[in-house]
Amino acid sequence: MNEFYKKNIISVRNLDKQKLELIFDATDKIIDMSQDKRREIARGKTLGYLFFEPSTRTRLSFESAIALLGGTSLGIADATSSSIHKGETLGDTVKVISSYCDVLVLRHSLDGSSRFAAEISNKPVINAGSGTEEHPTQTIQDLYTIKKEKKKIDGLKIGIAGDLKYGRTVYSLLYGLRNYDVDLHLISPESLRIRSDSTYDIKKELSYTESSNIDEYIEDLDVLYVTRIQKERFPDEEEYAKVKGSYVIGSDMVKKMKDDAIILHPLPRIDEISADVDNTKQAKYFEQAEYGKYTRAALLGLILNENGF
Amino acid sequence: MNEFYKKNIISVRNLDKQKLELIFDATDKIIDMSQDKRREIARGKTLGYLFFEPSTRTRLSFESAIALLGGTSLGIADATSSSIHKGETLGDTVKVISSYCDVLVLRHSLDGSSRFAAEISNKPVINAGSGTEEHPTQTIQDLYTIKKEKKKIDGLKIGIAGDLKYGRTVYSLLYGLRNYDVDLHLISPESLRIRSDSTYDIKKELSYTESSNIDEYIEDLDVLYVTRIQKERFPDEEEYAKVKGSYVIGSDMVKKMKDDAIILHPLPRIDEISADVDNTKQAKYFEQAEYGKYTRAALLGLILNENGF
Amino acid sequence: MNEFYKKNIISVRNLDKQKLELIFDATDKIIDMSQDKRREIARGKTLGYLFFEPSTRTRLSFESAIALLGGTSLGIADATSSSIHKGETLGDTVKVISSYCDVLVLRHSLDGSSRFAAEISNKPVINAGSGTEEHPTQTIQDLYTIKKEKKKIDGLKIGIAGDLKYGRTVYSLLYGLRNYDVDLHLISPESLRIRSDSTYDIKKELSYTESSNIDEYIEDLDVLYVTRIQKERFPDEEEYAKVKGSYVIGSDMVKKMKDDAIILHPLPRIDEISADVDNTKQAKYFEQAEYGKYTRAALLGLILNENGF
Structure with missing residues (x-):
């Protein structure tokens, strides 16, 4: 079993050199892979995104990454202006959206938001930027x-x-x-x-x-x-x-x-x-x-596949 | 032929016990099915959504449902603020969007909006909430x-x-x-x-x-x-x-x-x-x-497949 | 090799009768094709869209076209209000988004915007309306x-x-x-x-x-x-x-x-x-x-496949 399987990516502080190198190797593999093989990696999987701070670039990077792997994405590009957020807690929003997807990507202005979401979510959470210090x-x-x-x-x-x-x-x-x-x-x-x-x-x-x-x-x-x-x-x-x-x-x-x-x-x-x-x-x-598309694809591939790819 | 094939879902008043139970059975089937089989149900099909009242939750529930079945979604998350609506009638919008998809999901504040859309649309219409009483x-x-x-x-x-x-x-x-x-x-x-x-x-x-x-x-x-x-x-x-x-x-x-x-x-x-x-x-x-994802997938599966699934 | 392969579509002025007829024939072919064959044409391909003028109809027409061919779409529906545009040049935006996709669809109010984008983009650019005269x-x-x-x-x-x-x-x-x-x-x-x-x-x-x-x-x-x-x-x-x-x-x-x-x-x-x-x-x-869905699909199919389809 690969060690990222069903794991959250909350902070770069939890990524030691061995883990980073594992992701880098997986990225090399993604780049070299045939399109057909690549598209098997997340076939039928759905990435959910929840951006409380809009960040088109990061969102599209994730969307292109899951598309590269044959998966789909859905979510909320601007949760602060979205109807979903009217008075609803972050926890409830995370709970519901996580039931619509296989992996949840969260962007939020608060430190600790991703860790909190990971505790609540039924699906692995990837921090796509939170608070003042984290953007793994x-x-x-x-x-x-x-x-x-x-x-x-x-x-x-x-x-x-x-x-x-x-x-x-x-x-x-x-x-x-x-x-x-x-x-x-x-x-x-x-x-x-x-x-x-x-x-x-x-x-x-x-x-x-x-x-x-x-x-x-x-x-x-x-x-x-x-x-x-x-x-x-x-x-x-x-x-x-x-x-x-x-x-x-x-x-x-x-x-x-x-x-x-x-x-x-x-x-x-x-x-x-x-x-x-x-x-x-x-x-x-x-x-x-452009590399960001491939590193994110590698990470998604590891999180979604028990035995890697 | 299953009785929902190419049919509109306008009002819960048209759903008798037998029809409801048919959807419930189909939902059980969806939940138990292998992912690979599930993804055949709407392979190559497109769900179009047209939300004149924003409702992120309902929209994402439909998007996750069609993704579960191997299909795609596209549409307008907030038609009132969208360029498509500038002075255009509901009928014209429905006509055009229905030609881009295989099934049309409509949310609208007016009673009767879905029934009206169904008369105009070339594709089956699902009411995703309309007026004061309908949310089948x-x-x-x-x-x-x-x-x-x-x-x-x-x-x-x-x-x-x-x-x-x-x-x-x-x-x-x-x-x-x-x-x-x-x-x-x-x-x-x-x-x-x-x-x-x-x-x-x-x-x-x-x-x-x-x-x-x-x-x-x-x-x-x-x-x-x-x-x-x-x-x-x-x-x-x-x-x-x-x-x-x-x-x-x-x-x-x-x-x-x-x-x-x-x-x-x-x-x-x-x-x-x-x-x-x-x-x-x-x-x-x-x-x-979470069940909402599966009941919607079941309904879509029945509407899109002549012989059910 | 078909002459549209990896080519930009910037202006209708570059489309002579022979080229137009080639697209029309390809459109007829798309319409007559089985769904399964059609879905092979852009399998695993991603269309990126970048709309500096919102145009829901044109965007959805492209989205439905690539979906028809088995591909995916992602992008920015309203770049002027998007975070990606805050002070960033059109060139940078095009460069980044083009690295997330296989073909880039651009809508922009300025004459010459698509030609400029095509020079910068690593991927073929399709003009989805620019300036006062172009909407090929x-x-x-x-x-x-x-x-x-x-x-x-x-x-x-x-x-x-x-x-x-x-x-x-x-x-x-x-x-x-x-x-x-x-x-x-x-x-x-x-x-x-x-x-x-x-x-x-x-x-x-x-x-x-x-x-x-x-x-x-x-x-x-x-x-x-x-x-x-x-x-x-x-x-x-x-x-x-x-x-x-x-x-x-x-x-x-x-x-x-x-x-x-x-x-x-x-x-x-x-x-x-x-x-x-x-x-x-x-x-x-x-x-x-409705024909617009098929003509766009034909064009995408020609641009994305060396030997046509």
Whole structure:
């Protein structure tokens, strides 16, 4: 029996290196498989989605993943505006939707929402983003992309740049990177540094430098992971404009990078990476988006099939 | 040829006991069937839905039902806000959508809407709730749940409590119960009693008591069907608060119930049943929700297959 | 190899008579095919849709077409209100969604949007309506309906009536009709005549008369193509009321038409065709809607299969 069978995916903290590698291997297998074989993996299975925060990209990634495996999806793309939510508790909604599907994908703004849902649901629950720190399937996708493009994760010099304070993607990625021996550099404006309370656990297992100057590291990085800097985070517009400018990755900056470095981004990208970077060989963020379809398919395949696939 | 083949399901009034039992038997069959056999029942068929009142729960129940049978669904989840409705008549919308599917599911606020649609549509129409009194698939689900959990319907002592004046579910259930020999008690605040004009027909075939005191009956009931009491129905908040409180089913009240009694609710539940009731053995409202997937699948299977399945 | 394999469908201007006839033949084949064979054509394929202008009808037509072929659809029904669009460029959105599907269907208000998307997308792009002039799949559907119902297109006397100035459907149809030898009459209020700048190219290949009097032609037409006259196009309500009235097709007008003439309309119809026309044998607009499912299925089948089907 594979160890993901009928299991919940709540937090990347529960995914050790062995588990991550198992998912990566399953992803390789999915990519190499014939379409006909792939479509047997979730034949007749239904994925239910329940998004209390709308996230079209993540939802469609899951929908395309289950379709790839021959399954179907149904659910609620925007539960806050949906009739289902009028005064109903999260627990009741989860209970009902889980009886309509074989695996439930939940997105919710509250920390702990997925764990709570998993206790109530009759079906395995996958956290598609919750609260301030958790986004396990994004992290699996991110780590898989690094591994696929760089052939390894251990030993790499990785920079994460942009807004590190807000946005669950970064925290989730840090938790994931604990499993690897990497040389990590966090690069952000002072005011957008990672929250130290959240990294208390991380620090024991993961060392990193913090800096606000991307130029210090750019030449040595193997991986540059860029995140969006959102205007709403700044008290005044001038401050925002100043900060924003100094974290835009342009083709000039890419020229300083190693030839085989890669640039990632969880997307959507606004203007923190210039359009002219898209055609450089370092730009891998669209590949990263596509890999997300395959990592999610692999995960679904493992959860839905006792003996894997 | 099965008698539901290519037929419309407009009103529970057209479903006599023999027809209901036929659907119940088909539901049992669906539940017991292997997934592979089940997926042949609507292979290559498309369910079209057209919801002029949004009802996520009912829509997803139908979507999960057709998916269970190997079919697909498409349609309009909120036709009032959809571009399709801009000035277009219901008839035109029905005509077009029915040409995109094999069976059409319609939800509409007007009495008679489904009957009208059925006359216009090239495909069988299922009423997924219309006007003040009709919700046949909910009633099939309710009656099936009673039968499944109590092994019979005839001879049972059934209480229906809450707001009986508004809400089509109760009227539809009463029409369904005419087919059975039950001991029926309607329990509601004076101001929310069932409309006597609507029960003119029912009364000839179904006798019941009316009361505002749930305690009178609670110890003897085999089935307690609870409905939501909506704040909007009351002229002032105090009146609402008073009434609401006296119809909340808590675990204390459940202790007075028979051991093998069952509590049903069409859901969503707000606070008319306390959360601590969920873990009592009488609570069957979530099972009821799940059965709805199977009763709808059975109905679709009968409508779409000449010789049943 | 069929010439549509992996090709984009951007403009009807790229579809010459030979290509159109190829699609029509494929449509005939789809209609005549057994359901089981049909479902092999896009088995395991996913259609992605991206609608920046909501158009439920066109979207559902595509969804029903891919379902008919055994495929799946996913996407964004209203991209302007979707989270995916918050500041993201069209290019990025197209790039990501195209990695989730096998063929991408785009609806966008801007001229050139589909051509741009096709350059960026990894998958074939089908224009489901863009800008002021392009709606190739609607035109294919319109021409197929004429051919199917009249057994030919060449030699027919065709009238297009209503608002010819706004609405991409008419321009697209004119471009399509260039491929045929037809006797064409454009009938509209003065203020809603076709834009002469847009027809500069058309005029070289297609001759037509312009008139504001529908009665002049009604008796001789083989095809009457009616379009909606929208209130918003008029500076004042009186002007609108006057114009509207004189372009309403009623059963009296249909009596003047040839027995074997046909009336088409891209739908939705508001009141420019009276309901009593629906039952005349000339009314073919609902058949036209249904044919759209099959023409789109044929096109998808050709794009997705190297050797056709």
